[in-house]
Amino acid sequence: MACARQSAIEFLKNARTNLVTDMKNLPLIIENLYQQRVFNKHEVDDLKAERTEFDKARCILDWVSKKGEEASYELLRILDVTKKRTLHPDLHSRISCFPFRWEDEEVSYSFGTKPCxxxxxxxxxxxxxxxxxxxxxxxxxxxxxxxxxxxxxxxxxxxxxxxxxxxxxxxxxxxxxxxxxxxxxxxxxxxxxxxxxxxxxxxxxxxxxxxxxxxxxxxxxxxxxxxxxxxxxxxxxxxxxxxxxxxxxxxxxxxxxxxxxxxxxxxxxxxxxxxxxxxxxxxxxxxxxxxxxxxxxxxxxxxxxxxxxxxxxxxxxxxxxxxxxxxxxxxxxxxxxxxxxxxFSEESINSYYQKMLGHDPVLLDVVLKNQELFSLSHVPMYAFMIVDLIQFKNDNVFNHQNTVTEMYIHIFRVAVKKQIEQIDKYLRENKDQTFVMLF
Incomplete structure (x- = not known):
């Protein structure tokens, strides 16, 4: 209850020793104080000119306290909202102890300096x-x-x-x-x-x-x-x-x-x-x-x-x-x-094929009713390969129960065919050049 009767100035005064040493990320504190018009541009420049972090922290607390109750309250709000970035963990509970006004409007504080x-x-x-x-x-x-x-x-x-x-x-x-x-x-x-x-x-x-x-x-x-x-x-x-x-x-x-x-x-x-x-x-x-x-x-x-x-x-x-x-x-x-x-779990396998193949029962049955392919599909990369294979088909390759070996053979054929098409396209685009192919 003693905490509840403290003013913001009194709270800063009583916690000064800890705040001077345990405030961190001072540029963020200064940036928020500037945005909330507690500090002006000249004061920010003066703070940046201070040589040590200790001196900067001391000046922040002293200058804010001299500006009065509202400025001190604003600093405490900033420290409370950004405490994970601006305060040592030992001070988190203490700063939250301060009786902030329940009717405070939501203020958008920065969680990083402008460069950050x-x-x-x-x-x-x-x-x-x-x-x-x-x-x-x-x-x-x-x-x-x-x-x-x-x-x-x-x-x-x-x-x-x-x-x-x-x-x-x-x-x-x-x-x-x-x-x-x-x-x-x-x-x-x-x-x-x-x-x-x-x-x-x-x-x-x-x-x-x-x-x-x-x-x-x-x-x-x-x-x-x-x-x-x-x-x-x-x-x-x-x-x-x-x-x-x-x-x-x-x-x-x-x-x-x-x-x-x-x-x-x-x-x-x-x-x-x-x-x-x-x-x-x-x-x-x-x-x-x-x-x-x-x-x-x-x-x-x-x-x-x-x-x-x-x-x-x-x-x-x-x-x-x-x-x-x-x-x-x-x-x-x-x-x-x-x-x-x-x-993939069983649910994810079903969801994956429904997303990738649509709700066409013929296409879905290719995998969902083939226990070998369905089991293999728990590996997402294999499921992806199966989808590619189904979409690439140009014959009745899936009109019967396929083994995994047959699937691999067909994937190999597809891969070779695609590679030949790419080589052929490259040769056509560069037909004026002379190529020597070694096998």
């Missing part, structure tokens, strides 16, 4: 370009209807599960050996036992997440869905998200942190470079870094130091790897939350 906001906007545009390229790369194999319906279908994610292989399930669930083949095939399709989604992974408090799965099972799709969620929403919890694929991981280990973020990934405006890098380093709890497809990282390289939080100590690090890499010494001492990507 500009770079965050550019990062989201970069993320959308990555996703657009991935979509176009996949959709070039599909017809127009499937391209429209091409979007994320949930895959089964199991947190720290005891991985039960199909052989394990067959052995224990079918004690009477030589059960029917359909039952064995269904053992490959995962069952979703707990709700875990890309949103959950993005929001969870775990700082290290290892996404594990076999090739084509959906690891890249999951992290790119996380990238999409961040890029398309106004997320005040995460300021920066960087996505590095295998090509970057294999060629950038010797670069320093600033070069990896700005030279390799996305360069900010030159005048903003210092402010942005300082914000990333000092507020790394608002940073997510994805390493998609880790096989090996050179010890003590910059990427290795990021992974082990020697750099960006509070950032969320998300790594995807294949199942055989899980027990590599690289991860043996890495405290992590393991998440197993197990592919």
């Amino acid at each position: 906001q500009n770079y965050q906007t550019a990062l989201k545009k970069k993320a959308k370009r990555i996703l657009k390229y991935q979509r176009e790369h996949c959709c070039k194999y599909l017809d127009g209807k499937a391209q429209v319906n091409f979007h994320f279908i949930p895959v089964v994610l199991e947190r720290d599960s005891v991985m039960k292989t199909p052989q394990y399930k067959i052995k224990w669930n079918n004690k009477k050996c030589k059960k029917l083949r359909p039952k064995k095939l269904r053992a490959y399709i995962p069952t979703e036992q707990q709700a875990l989604s890309p949103v959950d992974l993005l929001r969870c408090q775990d700082k290290n997440i290892l996404l594990i799965g076999k090739p084509g099972i959906g690891k890249t799709t999951v992290v790119q869905e996380m990238l999409r969620l961040w890029a398309e929403k106004d997320d005040r919890e995460l300021d920066y998200m960087f996505y590095f694929d295998e090509s970057v991981l294999s060629s950038s280990s010797n670069d320093d942190l600033e070069s990896i973020l700005f030279k390799v990934y996305l360069k900010p405006m030159e005048k903003d470079r210092k402010d942005v890098f300082q914000d990333i380093e000092e507020n790394s709890e608002n940073v997510v870094i994805v390493f998609d497809g880790v096989v090996d990282l050179e010890e003590n390289s910059t990427l290795w130091k990021i992974m082990n939080h020697e750099l960006l100590p509070d950032a969320k690090i998300i790594i995807t790897c294949r199942s055989e890499v899980e027990y590599d010494p690289l991860f043996s001492d890495w405290p992590t939350q393991k998440v197993y990507v197990e592919g």
Whole structure:
């Protein structure tokens, strides 16, 4: 109750010792005070001229207190709304103790300085370009209807599960050996036992997440869905998200942190470079870094130091790897939350084919009534190949029950035919040149 009787000036006076040392991200505080007209341009310039962070914090508190109760109240509002970025965690409960007026209007505070906001906007545009390229790369194999319906279908994610292989399930669930083949095939399709989604992974408090799965099972799709969620929403919890694929991981280990973020990934405006890098380093709890497809990282390289939080100590690090890499010494001492990507559930398989093939019962029956193809479809990459194959058909290849071997043979034929068509097109377009072909 004593807290409720305090004025804003008294609260700042009593908390001054802690605030001077535990306020952080001072440029953001100053920016909001300027936007709310507590400080003018000259005062902002004078604050920037102060040599140390301690001096800047001291001046902010002293100048605001001298401006009176409303200015002091505004500073407390700013600190409360932006506390994850501007206050040490020990002060979060204390600042929330102040009796803010319930009738306060909703004020739009900045959660980053102008240079940082500009770079965050550019990062989201970069993320959308990555996703657009991935979509176009996949959709070039599909017809127009499937391209429209091409979007994320949930895959089964199991947190720290005891991985039960199909052989394990067959052995224990079918004690009477030589059960029917359909039952064995269904053992490959995962069952979703707990709700875990890309949103959950993005929001969870775990700082290290290892996404594990076999090739084509959906690891890249999951992290790119996380990238999409961040890029398309106004997320005040995460300021920066960087996505590095295998090509970057294999060629950038010797670069320093600033070069990896700005030279390799996305360069900010030159005048903003210092402010942005300082914000990333000092507020790394608002940073997510994805390493998609880790096989090996050179010890003590910059990427290795990021992974082990020697750099960006509070950032969320998300790594995807294949199942055989899980027990590599690289991860043996890495405290992590393991998440197993197990592919499409039965519901997702049905949903995927309905989206990609429409509701034509003839086309759907090609897969949904073929237990071998249906079982294979728990791997999203195989499901994609089957869709491409069905759409490419120009004969009665699917008028009978196909084996997986027949499907692979037909895919090979299609791939060869497409390659020959591309070579033929290239030769026609360059018919005036002389070619020497070696076989």
